[in-house]
Amino acid sequence: MSRCTRVRSLQVHHISVTGGAGLSNAQVLCGPCHAATKTYGDSGHKSPPVFSEDVKEKAMRRANHRCQCQRGAPCCQK
Secondary structure: OOOOOOOOOEEEEEOOOOOOOOHHHEEEEEHHHHHOOOOOOOOOOOOOOOOOHHHHHHHHHHOOOOOOOOOOOHHHOO
């Protein structure tokens, strides 16, 4: 499975809507990969708590400032 190679327009995504706003629930995704997630823009779900700037920075460092998507979906092929 190929990994997305984008390093721009990165966003910190909640892995689980109900998982809280800690680093263990944070995943770095580029805009297209974030938009391809099941819950992106889904108004049927309660919005998860906002990540603190500290958690966002730690997630970015942990991801080496790269998208962490590994789905191999069309969003990763562009």
